[in-house]
Amino acid sequence: MSDITLSSFPALSSMNALWQARYGTPPAIPALPESPVARSLMAHRSVRAFSSAPLPDGVLEAAVAAAQSASTSSNMQAWSVVAVQDGPRRARIAELAGAQDFIAQAPLFLAWVVDLARLAAVGHAHDRVLPGLDCLDTFLAGVMDTALAAQNAAASLESYGLGIVYVGGVRNNPEAIAAELGLPPRTMAVFGMSVGYPDRRHPTTIKPRLPQQSVLHRERYDAAATTGAEIAAYDERLRAVRASAGQPARSWSEAMLARLGDVSALHGRERLPQALRAMGFRLDQA
Ligand SMILES: Cc1cc2nc3c(=O)[nH]c(=O)nc-3n(C[C@H](O)[C@H](O)[C@H](O)COP(=O)(O)O)c2cc1C
Numbered sequence: 001m002s003d004i005t006l007s008s009f010p011a012l013s014s015m016n017a018l019w020q021a022r023y024g025t026p027p028a029i030p031a032l033p034e035s036p037v038a039r040s041l042m043a044h045r046s047v048r049a050f051s052s053a054p055l056p057d058g059v060l061e062a063a064v065a066a067a068q069s070a071s072t073s074s075n076m077q078a079w080s081v082v083a084v085q086d087g088p089r090r091a092r093i094a095e096l097a098g099a100q101d102f103i104a105q106a107p108l109f110l111a112w113v114v115d116l117a118r119l120a121a122v123g124h125a126h127d128r129v130l131p132g133l134d135c136l137d138t139f140l141a142g143v144m145d146t147a148l149a150a151q152n153a154a155a156s157l158e159s160y161g162l163g164i165v166y167v168g169g170v171r172n173n174p175e176a177i178a179a180e181l182g183l184p185p186r187t188m189a190v191f192g193m194s195v196g197y198p199d200r201r202h203p204t205t206i207k208p209r210l211p212q213q214s215v216l217h218r219e220r221y222d223a224a225a226t227t228g229a230e231i232a233a234y235d236e237r238l239r240a241v242r243a244s245a246g247q248p249a250r251s252w253s254e255a256m257l258a259r260l261g262d263v264s265a266l267h268g269r270e271r272l273p274q275a276l277r278a279m280g281f282r283l284d285q286a
Helices: 015-023 036-042 059-068 087-096 117-125 136-159 174-181 228-244 252-260 269-278
Strands: 079-084 108-115 163-167 187-196
Touching (some): 059 136, 079 136, 087 108, 087 174, 108 117, 136 163, 136 187, 174 187, 228 252
Antiparallel strands (some): 079 108, 163 187
């Protein structure tokens, strides 16, 4: 990592402008309460083209401190992260994760790992069998812990002006990724994250989301919260934003049908239950 000066907190437009970009409408609340953290979170966009500039010293450690500051189920802290900077290793991971070239390009790749091995070692040190480790809920808690930690790290990295993109492609072939990273039994990389300075020659856009009332239910779940007309309007908005960014103009509905309409779109992840068992997770205790 280089010791170049950290960029200052990125200049972001107003909360209202960010809301408008995210939803395509002015905010439901005319004056959203100001917060630099909320603004940074609302300005997120995945970055898939990176400059070769190295990361400043300390941002990795600050990001992992933010990750470890996230809430964690029963303080189990059932996750680890493997920071990969070695170029040839990143290139091999890029290939294993669906030939996603940006993994080789970005100076840092973080593999976010559900880690039940450390907890198994605690049982071992105390000569105790831990049946709770094999419960599906414990695995789920590990996945939740990992995701919360990773997202805190993402927010920390973005606050320094860095760009990130998550990489679910590491689940295409979890055993090969585990071998590449030297992961022990009862651990698995559930997703990765490429990190680096965005390549300004490839500008990114804020990707619109469904209207807020689709996801925000008040008091009780409202099954009628998302109408067909709202989906159609969102399809059109996403299509238009993608087209103006020079991307294939695909609607959300089209993308979801392609993603979920055939298990081959999971690129090997459909065999996750077998892979998990091969990697030492049982997930079957009563
Ligand atoms: C767990 C997870 C895995 C992802 N995996 C990939 C991936 O393998 N490749 C990729 O290009 N983007 C990946 N993404 C990024 C999503 O496609 C992206 O977040 C989504 O389209 C919304 O766009 P935005 O992040 O720019 O708002 C992943 C995101 C998440 C949360």
